[in-house]
Amino acid sequence: MTEVSSFLATGSVTGNTADSAGSAAMNFAGPAPAPTGTVLMPMAKAINAGLRQAMMDNAKVILMGEDIGPLGGVFRVTEGLQAEFGARRVLDTPLAESGIIGSAIGLAMRGYRSVCEIQFDGFIFPGFDQITSQLAKMTNRHEGQVQMPVVIRVPYGGHIGAVEHHQESPEAYFAHTPGLRLVSPSTPNDAYWMIQEAIASNDPVMFFEPKSRYWHKGDVDLSGSAAPLHASRVIRSGTDVTVLGHGAMITVLLQAAELAEAEGTSVEVIDLRSLSPIDYAPIVASVQKTGRLVVASEAPGFVSVSSEIAATVTEKAFYYLEAPVIRVTGFDAPFPPAKLETLYLPDADRILEAVDRAMAF
Amino acid sequence: MAETVETVQLLSADGVLHTEGRVAEFLPLIERLSESTLQRFYRDMVVIRRFDTEAANLQRQGQLGLWVPSMGQEAAQVGSAHAARDQDHLFPAYREHAVAMVRGVDVLSIIQLLRGTTHGGWNPKDSKNFHLYTLVIASQTLHATGYALGITLDNAYATGQPETDEAVMVYLGDGAMSQGDLNEALVFSASYQTPQVFFVQNNHWAISVPVSVQSRVPLYQRAAGFGIPGIQIDGNDVLASFAVTRENLDAARDGGGPRFIEALTYRIGAHTSSDDPTKYRTDAELQSWVARDPISRYETWLRSRGESPTFFSAVAEEAEDFAADIRARTHEIPNPSVDKMFDHVYSEHHAALAAQKEWLLSYEASMGAGS
Numbered sequence: 001m002t003e004v005s006s007f008l009a010t011g012s013v014t015g016n017t018a019d020s021a022g023s024a025a026m027n028f029a030g031p032a033p034a035p036t037g038t039v040l041m042p043m044a045k046a047i048n049a050g051l052r053q054a055m056m057d058n059a060k061v062i063l064m065g066e067d068i069g070p071l072g073g074v075f076r077v078t079e080g081l082q083a084e085f086g087a088r089r090v091l092d093t094p095l096a097e098s099g100i101i102g103s104a105i106g107l108a109m110r111g112y113r114s115v116c117e118i119q120f121d122g123f124i125f126p127g128f129d130q131i132t133s134q135l136a137k138m139t140n141r142h143e144g145q146v147q148m149p150v151v152i153r154v155p156y157g158g159h160i161g162a163v164e165h166h167q168e169s170p171e172a173y174f175a176h177t178p179g180l181r182l183v184s185p186s187t188p189n190d191a192y193w194m195i196q197e198a199i200a201s202n203d204p205v206m207f208f209e210p211k212s213r214y215w216h217k218g219d220v221d222l223s224g225s226a227a228p229l230h231a232s233r234v235i236r237s238g239t240d241v242t243v244l245g246h247g248a249m250i251t252v253l254l255q256a257a258e259l260a261e262a263e264g265t266s267v268e269v270i271d272l273r274s275l276s277p278i279d280y281a282p283i284v285a286s287v288q289k290t291g292r293l294v295v296a297s298e299a300p301g302f303v304s305v306s307s308e309i310a311a312t313v314t315e316k317a318f319y320y321l322e323a324p325v326i327r328v329t330g331f332d333a334p335f336p337p338a339k340l341e342t343l344y345l346p347d348a349d350r351i352l353e354a355v356d357r358a359m360a361f
Numbered sequence: 362m363a364e365t366v367e368t369v370q371l372l373s374a375d376g377v378l379h380t381e382g383r384v385a386e387f388l389p390l391i392e393r394l395s396e397s398t399l400q401r402f403y404r405d406m407v408v409i410r411r412f413d414t415e416a417a418n419l420q421r422q423g424q425l426g427l428w429v430p431s432m433g434q435e436a437a438q439v440g441s442a443h444a445a446r447d448q449d450h451l452f453p454a455y456r457e458h459a460v461a462m463v464r465g466v467d468v469l470s471i472i473q474l475l476r477g478t479t480h481g482g483w484n485p486k487d488s489k490n491f492h493l494y495t496l497v498i499a500s501q502t503l504h505a506t507g508y509a510l511g512i513t514l515d516n517a518y519a520t521g522q523p524e525t526d527e528a529v530m531v532y533l534g535d536g537a538m539s540q541g542d543l544n545e546a547l548v549f550s551a552s553y554q555t556p557q558v559f560f561v562q563n564n565h566w567a568i569s570v571p572v573s574v575q576s577r578v579p580l581y582q583r584a585a586g587f588g589i590p591g592i593q594i595d596g597n598d599v600l601a602s603f604a605v606t607r608e609n610l611d612a613a614r615d616g617g618g619p620r621f622i623e624a625l626t627y628r629i630g631a632h633t634s635s636d637d638p639t640k641y642r643t644d645a646e647l648q649s650w651v652a653r654d655p656i657s658r659y660e661t662w663l664r665s666r667g668e669s670p671t672f673f674s675a676v677a678e679e680a681e682d683f684a685a686d687i688r689a690r691t692h693e694i695p696n697p698s699v700d701k702m703f704d705h706v707y708s709e710h711h712a713a714l715a716a717q718k719e720w721l722l723s724y725e726a727s728m729g730a731g732s
Contacts, residue, residue, distance in 0.1 A: 062514070088514055094552055099503060099545035106507020109450075109485075109492075112514070130542070133497050134504070141480045141493055144705035178706050178714075202708045277713050 036223040044077050044214040046188035047153075049222075050195035051078065051115065055085055058113065061199055063090045064100050065117030065153075074119055075155055075214055097127035104150045105135055113149040113199055121156040122165025128173070135204045136179030147202040151195070156184075157248050157298050158345050159212035161338040168335050169299035174206050175276045175308070182275035183229060184208035186250035188218040190273065193226040201229065208275070210247035230274035232282050238268035241355050242286040244309070245296040246272040249346070253296060256351035265355060275305050283309070284316050291322035292358040296346050301329030323361035326354045364625060367579075369605055370595035374653045376661025378600070387604035394603075402443065402599050403663060404676050406435035406656050409459040411680035412468055413630075415687050416475075420634045424691050425475045430630030431458045433597075436655030437562050437624040439463060440602025444610055445530055446523070450490040452505035452531040454498070456562075460532065464491035469690050478697045498533075499540035502559070505531035506546045509555035509619075518556040519616030528614035529557035530606070536567025538583065539575050547587040550619040558610050559584070559621045562596060564628040569641040584621035596624025597655040627653075699725075 034053070041049070055061045063078055069092035072079030082090035093100050097118060104114035118124045124131075131152065138148050158167035174180050181203050185191040191209070198205035227233070235250070236257055243253045250271050257267035268286050272278065287293050293313055295306040310325035328346045336344050364370060371384050371391065380388065413431050420428035431438070438459035445451055445464075453460060461483075462468050470482030474494065481493045495501035509529040512518050517527045537543050538561065550557055563580055565572050576583065584591030592609070594601045602624060609620035627650035631638050638647075660673065703718040 094545070094548045096545040096548060098542055099506075099549050102500065102503020102542060102545070103507030103510055103549055106504040106509070107511045108507075109504065110508050110511030110515070112511055126541075129497065130500065130503065134495075134500050137480070139708050140705045142484070142705070143479070143481055143701065144708060145484045145486070147708045181707070277711060 034222070038219050038221050038223070040217050041188055041220055042215050042217045043185070043188045043191045043209070044075055046192040046218075046220050047077050047195050047209065048079060048081070049220070050192040051199075052081060052084070054115075054196050054199040055081070055089060057196075058199075060111055061089075061113045061115065062107070063115045063117065064093050064104060065091075066093060066095050066100075066119050068092060068117050073117055075211060077153070077155075077209075077214070078117065097123060097125075098130050101127040101130035101135060101150075101152065105130065105138060105148065108138075108148050108150050109146060113151075115151040115153060115195075115199060117153045119155070120162075120166045121154055121168040121170055124152075124154055124170060127152075131174065131180070131204075131206075132177045136177045138179075139203070140179060148204045149199070149202050150204045151198045151201075151207050152204070153195075153207045153209060155209045155211035155214075157210050157212055158335065158341050159248060161341065163338070164335070167338070167341065169297065169330065171206075171208055171275050172299060172304045175305050179204065180276060181205045181230070182208065183273060184210065184247040184275060185273065186210065186213065186247055186271050188216075189220045189224070190227075190271075192220045192222070193224070194229060194273070197226050197229040205229075208247060212248045213251070216251075230277055230279055232273055232279040233271050234268060234282055234286060235271045236267070236269035238266040238290065240266045240290055241292040241294060241358050242268045242270060242283070242290045243294040243296060243351060243355065244270035244272055244283060246275060247298075249296050249298060252346060252348055253351060256348040256355065259348055259352055260355055265359060267355065278305075278309065278312070280312060280316060283313060287313055287317045288320045291320055292361075293321070293325045294328060294351065294354045294358060295325060296328040296351055296354075298330050298345055300332045301327050302332045304329060323358040326358055328354045364595055365579075365593075368593045368595055368625060369601050370598050371600040371604065372595075372598045372658055372662055374597075374658055376658040376665065378662060384601075387601070387608065390604040390607055391600050398443070399663065400668075400672060402439055402603070403656070403659055404679065405439045405443075405459060405463055406599065406659065407676050408680045408683050409439070409462055409468075410435055410656065411684045412462075412687060413458060415684035416472060417630070417634065419472070419688065419691055420475070425472065425634075426477050427475050428634040429456050429458075429475065430628070430633075431456050433629030433650065433655070434562055434564060434626045435459055436599035436659070437560075437596035437602050437626045440599040440604075441530065441532075441560050441606040441622075441624070444603050444606035446528075446610070446614075447489055448525060448527050449610065449614075450485075450492065450505070450508050450527070450529045452492045452501040452508070452529065453494055454501060454532050454534060454537070455494040455496055456534070457494075457532050461488070461491055464489040466491055469687060469694075472687065472691050473694055476691070476694060478694055479701070499537040499542040499546070502531050502533055502537070502543045502546035503549070505529050505557060506550045506555060509550065509557040510553050512556055513553060518614050521615070523611055523614060526614040527556065528610050529555070530560055530610060531557065532560050532562065534567065535561065535563040535565065535572040535575055535580060536570070537561075538580055544587075547584070547589060547619075547621075551588045554616075554618040556613040556616070557619050558606065558613055559589075559619065560606065561621070561623045562626055563623050564626050566628055566632070566638070566642065568632040568636060569638075571642075579623065581621060581623035589619050589621050591621040591623065593623045593625065596626035597650075597653050597658070599655060599659050626655075
């Protein structure tokens with residue numbers, strides 16, 4: 001047998017070999033002072049900054065995934081982190097999603113907090129069994145004696161004109177699974193704070209990143225503080241109709257609200273932020289005010305998070321509703337070839353059509 | 362897949378210790394064992410077999426929903442379990458009752474699992490790092506690999522101190538060899554050169570499918586394709602199981618990278634109590650393996666080196682007492698509280714689930730009030 005050395009030991013994938021013989025903890029200088037001020041940055045950079053802060057705050061935070069090292073991930077979200085923290089804290093893994101998640105489970109048993117990058121939404125399914133049958137149930141199986149602080153980052157959604165398996169919204173599969181937490185930021189500021197909160201959670205968190213928003217800039221308040229991870233939030237006030245969604249859909253909802261305003265309809269917009277659990281209090285309060293709800297999502301509508309919200313709001317606010325809760329979603333067809341995606345994905349016009357239907361009751 | 366010249370066997374099926382040839386490198390590990398350790402191997406095999414029989418009876422009497430027999434695999438399990446050091450982490454599949462007992466698990470916990478009062482049953486931290494049973498085939502191989510990766514990141518191995526250097530052993534069966542997770546675990550462990558041993562109990566049957574359908578080559582030869590040294594042992598030889606596992610675990614903990622052991626053994630009983638092995642395998646095959654029984658050959662060897670008859674009768678008595686205790690305690694297992702359904706789904710408060718629990722409790726209370 002030829003002597004085989006681990007690329008962890010050789011540090012061959014990074015120019016930073018000084019750390020290669022040391023422990024993961026050696027790439028940890030202790031908590032750094034939190035950065036301050038408000039900085040304009042795109043969401044990808046905000047997540048990068050959040051990951052970096054979490055890695056500085058806690059030596060047990062490590063990143064795992066395909067191409068996340070020298071390349072910085074296919075979306076460059078982890079750019080520069082391996083150079084800064086070394087190959088022992090930013091691990092380029094073999095190309096196997098089940099292997100990534102299953103290993104993260106074992107690492108969590110060892111006390112590590114792994115942040116796993118899934119390269120694209122449609123590539124998560126080779127890891128589905130480890131996520132739903134193992135990761136999600138591990139704390140329950142151990143009756144609380146073992147915790148699973150694992151974050152799974154999933155770039156998801158359409159609007160980027162990509163090939164099959166690269167534009168999907170698979171949230172519902174995971175929202176249906178007890179034991180998982182699901183969140184999705186819509187702004188760089190939320191992305192910066194929510195990734196750190198997800199990493200701090202002792203439960204597994206699926207962190208859905210709206211990839212079409214990666215390159216859009218927004219103010220990140222580095223001196224601010226994190227809003228509760230699972231809180232939904234009213235981001236635009238209105239009186240006639242409530243519309244809600246998450247991730248990239250928020251941009252569409254805000255556009256629709258502006259257009260509706262011009263036509264004399266006052267639209268309230270809620271950013272869901274958390275898909276499991278769902279924070280219903282702001283939603284119900286809004287519906288009690290407006291009497292109408294439109295739920296929007298890029299995912300197929302059949303057995304979806306949108307359907308769940310429609311059913312629950314109907315139960316919780318039935319006597320306040322002036323119209324049935326209307327869903328505006330992707331169609332119950334596979335995500336189409338890219339040249340058809342603008343027909344598949346709900347846009348502002350489709351939101352307005354639903355708003356009009358709600359108003360007509 | 363019968364034994365070949367490649368198979369490491371220290372103790373022949375008729376209880377004679379080999380002293381020449383390939384086994385010579387392993388003999389010193391056996392010679393260093395104390396008399397009480399050699400006795401312990403026997404005691405553990407006999408007690409766990411009696412436990413297994415008792416549990417099967419309890420299942421037939423309706424006390425358990427299911428039983429997973431381990432009869433015939435005692436030597437592979439007892440030998441390898443004793444080869445592990447206290448600091449090692451062991452990840453089982455679901456038939457490793459003997460390993461559980463050796464690591465200090467109260468095996469009533471296994472009864473509870475199959476009675477339907479828990480999905481787990483013990484805390485690995487209190488059981489010399491014996492992790493929970495995993496029912497999805499080969500899933501645990503990745504958990505073990507991740508844990509071993511953590512050992513490498515912590516530099517908690519390869520310091521030249523076998524008494525403290527850590528390693529991992531993961532148990533799997535011949536059926537698991539076909540699963541993607543096992544193959545991914547082999548890739549990851551080889552890439553990161555994790556300190557771990559893959560211990561395959563090849564009991565020749567994945568429920569009704571023979572190992573010949575899983576693999577066209579001996580299972581231990583698969584490892585070479587991943588860059589992992591593989592070795593095949595007579596899994597019904599407790600001395601070979603101990604010595605080869607000890608050597609390979611220590612090599613892994615010393616920084617030698619992962620190792621792969623295939624232990625040839627046989628599931629004398631059914632896959633589970635739901636299964637009827639007479640439908641798919643011959644009595645001749647079964648009898649050929651009964652003739653290679655792990656306990657009787659070891660007893661023959663112990664007697665040949667002068668072990669007293671009172672030792673064997675004392676072990677037999679202990680096994681009966683053990684079974685009686687299990688039987689009595691099985692009848693006393695309380696049903697789980699409803700807390701078990703809700704309280705640990707999340708480690709942090711979950712309002713929606715808390716509300717569901719509250720609703721169920723009040724619903725049940727309202728039913729009770731009317732009866």
